[in-house]
Amino acid sequence: xxxxxxxxxxxxxxxxxxxxxxxxxxxxxxxxxxxxxxxxxxxxxxxxxxxxxxxxxxxxxxxxxxxxxxxxxxxxxxxxxxxxxxxxxxxxxxxxxxxxxxxxxxxxxxxxxxxxxxxxxxxxxxxxxxxxxxxxxxxxxxxxxxxxxxxxxxxxxxxxxxxxxxxxxxxxxxxxxxxxxxxxxxxxxxxxxxxxxxxxxxxxxxxxxxxxxxxxxxxxxxxxxxxxxxxxxxxxxxxxxxxxxxxxxxxxxxxxxxxxx
Numbered sequence: 001x002x003x004x005x006x007x008x009x010x011x012x013x014x015x016x017x018x019x020x021x022x023x024x025x026x027x028x029x030x031x032x033x034x035x036x037x038x039x040x041x042x043x044x045x046x047x048x049x050x051x052x053x054x055x056x057x058x059x060x061x062x063x064x065x066x067x068x069x070x071x072x073x074x075x076x077x078x079x080x081x082x083x084x085x086x087x088x089x090x091x092x093x094x095x096x097x098x099x100x101x102x103x104x105x106x107x108x109x110x111x112x113x114x115x116x117x118x119x120x121x122x123x124x125x126x127x128x129x130x131x132x133x134x135x136x137x138x139x140x141x142x143x144x145x146x147x148x149x150x151x152x153x154x155x156x157x158x159x160x161x162x163x164x165x166x167x168x169x170x171x172x173x174x175x176x177x178x179x180x181x182x183x184x185x186x187x188x189x190x191x192x193x194x195x196x197x198x199x200x201x202x203x204x205x206x207x208x209x210x211x212x213x214x215x216x217x218x219x220x221x222x223x224x225x226x227x228x229x230x231x232x233x234x235x236x237x238x239x240x241x242x243x244x245x246x247x248x249x250x251x252x253x254x255x256x257x258x259x260x261x
Contacts, residue, residue: 003226006031006236007215008068010058013041013152014246015186016074019097020235022208023072023215029226029233033066035261036239036246042148043077044118044184051120055082059090061261069224072215073097074185076117076207080124093222095215098126099183100207105134107203108179112138114172117183119143140175142168144184151186154245165193173198182206189249 007030009020014036024032035058043051055078062068072095073079073086079096087094099121104113121127122141131139147168150161172180180202182188188206195204219225237256239246246256 002069003224004031004228005067005069005224006033007219008033008035008059008062008066008071009074010035010037010055010062010071010078011074011185012043012054012078013038013148013186014239014249015148015151015184015189016072017246017249018188018206019072019074019185019208019211022212024235026212026216027219027225029229031226031233032235033062033068034235034237035062036237036241037261038152038239038241038245040240041152042118043075044120044143044148046120048081048120048124051078051081052085054078055086056089057261059086063090063092068092070095070215070219070222072211074211076183076185077120077124080121080126084126093218095211095218097185097207097211098130099181100205100210101130101134101139101181104179104181104205105137105139108137108177110176110178111136112140112175112177113179113181114140114142114169114175114177115181115183116142116144116168116172116187117181118148119145121183138175140172140177142172144168144187147190148184148186151189152245154248156189161190162193165190166197169194169197173202178202180204 070093083096238259243256
């Protein structure tokens with residue numbers, strides 16, 4: 001696998017751009033291919049078999065069309081339901097993303113943490129097996145029904161989105177959490193809203209930087225870091241719906257194409 005080959009990233013839409021921005025900040029010389037599978041969003045409301053099939057579809061596309069050297073599954077639901085099968089099927093390394101329970105649990109003073117995530121993530125065996133390692137911490141789970149759909153629709157400034165976030169977050173605050181884990185790559189785009197609702201002592205935790213650091217570690221381990229500054233540093237975005245919301249999040253300087261994948 002050539003060092004100059006791109007890093008592939010996929011998500012059930014635009015949310016994984018929050019992960020891409022962290023990885024790109026840490027690895028600016030790499031070339032990136034991003035698949036926004038918005039046509040099938042949200043993954044969190046689908047069955048495990050459907051999620052696995054979508055992950056295979058995206059992975060094959062990234063490998064066959066772009067010869068990606070590593071694939072980042074920038075979706076909690078996809079990771080928790082499908083990454084074991086992806087790793088068993090394909091030879092490229094995979095980086096997953098899952099809710100950051102560990103740092104939240106280890107640093108909580110109240111021993112109560114909140115997890116805002118999709119149904120697909122919270123119902124997964126991987127999430128359950130990870131969460132049970134922290135049995136001294138009370139984990140208050142909340143499914144974010146409707147949040148991904150509103151973000152995908154470009155409704156970040158809407159009253160409907162604010163009211164929905166408030167509805168989900170306030171009961172966790174009342175249960176004395178002091179850490180709120182964002183268990184979906186779309187949810188970092190809600191941080192400003194969440195901060196306006198949370199008391200200042202509650203810390204918001206997401207996985208973006210940790211995923212970026214792990215991506216760098218694996219690239220180094222496989223000696224796949226791109227050292228040629230002339231061939232990297234670019235990102236191509238592909239979406240199977242409208243480009244508008246993706247454009248609003250990543251800016252006008254990047255190429256975004258609509259493709260049916």
